[in-house]
Amino acid sequence: MLLGSGELGKEFVIAVKRLGHHVIAVDSYNDAPAQQVADGREVIDMLDGLALDAIVARHQPDLIVPEIEAIRTERFYDYEKEGIQVVPSARAANFTMNRKAIRDLAAKELGLRTANYRYAASLEELHAAVGEVGIPCVVKPLMSSSGKGQSTVKSEADIEKAWSYSQSGKRGDIAEVIVEAFVQFHTEITLLTVTQKNGVTLFCPPIGHRQERGDYQESWQPCMISDAHLKEAEEIAEKVTRSLTGAGIWGVEFFLADEGIYFSELSPRPHDTGMVTLAGTQNLSEFELHARAVLGLPIPEIILLKAGASAVVLADRAGTNPYYTGVEDALGEPGSDIRIFGKPATRPYRRMAVTLASDQLGSDVDALKAKAIANAAKVKVLNTEL
Numbered sequence: 079m080l081l082g083s084g085e086l087g088k089e090f091v092i093a094v095k096r097l098g099h100h101v102i103a104v105d106s107y108n109d110a111p112a113q114q115v116a117d118g119r120e121v122i123d124m125l126d127g128l129a130l131d132a133i134v135a136r137h138q139p140d141l142i143v144p145e146i147e148a149i150r151t152e153r154f155y156d157y158e159k160e161g162i163q164v165v166p167s168a169r170a171a172n173f174t175m176n177r178k179a180i181r182d183l184a185a186k187e188l189g190l191r192t193a194n195y196r197y198a199a200s201l202e203e204l205h206a207a208v209g210e211v212g213i214p215c216v217v218k219p220l221m222s223s224s225g226k227g228q229s230t231v232k233s234e235a236d237i238e239k240a241w242s243y244s245q246s247g248k249r250g251d252i253a254e255v256i257v258e259a260f261v262q263f264h265t266e267i268t269l270l271t272v273t274q275k276n277g278v279t280l281f282c283p284p285i286g287h288r289q290e291r292g293d294y295q296e297s298w299q300p301c302m303i304s305d306a307h308l309k310e311a312e313e314i315a316e317k318v319t320r321s322l323t324g325a326g327i328w329g330v331e332f333f334l335a336d337e338g339i340y341f342s343e344l345s346p347r348p349h350d351t352g353m354v355t356l357a358g359t360q361n362l363s364e365f366e367l368h369a370r371a372v373l374g375l376p377i378p379e380i381i382l383l384k385a386g387a388s389a390v391v392l393a394d395r396a397g398t399n400p401y402y403t404g405v406e407d408a409l410g411e412p413g414s415d416i417r418i419f420g421k422p423a424t425r426p427y428r429r430m431a432v433t434l435a436s437d438q439l440g441s442d443v444d445a446l447k448a449k450a451i452a453n454a455a456k457v458k459v460l461n462t463e464l
């Protein structure tokens with residue numbers, strides 16, 4: 079049972095169905111991307127614990143695979159006790175659903191370097207927290223993803239806007255926000271990390287990415303970083319995933335700054351920036367790795383086969399029944415590909431597709447990034463009904 083059925087879930091469903099499994103895909107709206115390729119579907123509010131209990135009782139899944147954060151993950155501890163495998167584990171899903179749990183674990187318990195941070199549960203508390211952390215700083219709802227409700231405070235005048243934006247962009251019922259000192263990083267990476275039932279942790283070559291409005295725009299693999307940074311990132315990823323427990327792929331996010339490496343956050347599931355692996359950069363994509371890891375199947379090796387890049391195609395308006403023009407143009411050159419997710423509705427900035435570019439190992443990753451961006455710009459998302 080897949081909880082959350084967006085673009086990441088869709089590729090995961092394809093990977094597990096190729097291994098012969100039966101999937102029920104769940105989301106809060108009908109015809110979500112992963113539901114279109116699954117065996118069955120449910121439409122519920124996943125923050126509603128009783129609604130979750132009802133579908134778990136109805137389908138009796140062997141595995142529960144969360145695909146988003148905003149789920150009543152407290153219920154997962156009971157499901158685990160009942161013998162259902164929660165991916166990667168109830169603890170991991172529960173800790174990462176709320177930024178407070180994972181940040182306090184990383185910074186306080188594990189002693190990792192993170193941006194200086196405070197929490198605030200009201201506008202007054204936000205003023206105080208910004209005072210302590212300093213300007214510029216980043217304000218994020220405790221429960222949100224893809225930058226929803228996130229903004230950067232550059233002056234005192236931004237504080238009120240940041241509070242109201244956090245409240246309209248948050249997922250679920252938690253009003254509290256985290257206030258993080260702005261890290262002046264030069265590089266941002268995702269380290270895809272695979273924990274296995276046999277206890278051996280594997281790492282994919284680092285993925286570089288660029289974000290706007292807290293949401294990813296392009297990603298590329300490999301991202302060249304120093305051996306020392308890579309070793310440190312792998313050690314941190316191993317430490318955090320071991321503490322959270324379980325088997326599966328994780329997207330561990332780091333900022334690389336002049337003063338060193340910062341742990342930012344992690345997803346206990348495939349990562350959006352990891353869609354670059356759909357370009358065939360590795361022998362197994364992040365979705366195939368997740369499938370094997372959660373099913374306890376062997377992963378004899380992870381090897382980099384090609385250099386690649388991905389770029390997002392965003393909608394620019396609200397509407398239904400989207401269709402796409404320019405796909406022919408975007409696929410014209412060798413090494414170009416696209417994944418259209420099949421979301422049934424658009425809204426401004428909603429990610430609808432990614433373009434992929436790849437070439438042989440050792441080729442210029444910047445050129446691949448430019449190619450993916452140029453191809454994404456050729457694709458237009460239009461609506462038959464506005």
Ligand SMILES: Nc1ncnc2c1ncn2[C@@H]1O[C@H](COP(=O)(O)OP(=O)(O)OP(=O)(O)O)[C@@H](O)[C@H]1O
Binds near residue numbers: 225226228258266331
């Ligand atoms: N403290 C910070 N300093 C500088 N930039 C930041 C900071 N926090 C976040 N960002 C920028 O905003 C992006 C999104 O932040 P973060 O990953 O915390 O949000 P998110 O909503 O969980 O995103 P996602 O779910 O897509 O991973 C980061 O990748 C980074 O580019």
Ligand SMILES: NCC(=O)N[C@@H]1O[C@H](COP(=O)([O-])[O-])[C@@H](O)[C@H]1O
Binds near residue numbers: 223224349350421
């Ligand atoms: N950074 C997290 C992320 O990329 N999550 C992916 O986006 C979907 C939601 O998209 P939507 O908001 O367009 O419905 C999620 O279901 C997941 O696949």
Ligand SMILES: [Mg+2]
Binds near residue numbers: 331343
């Ligand atoms: Mg992130």
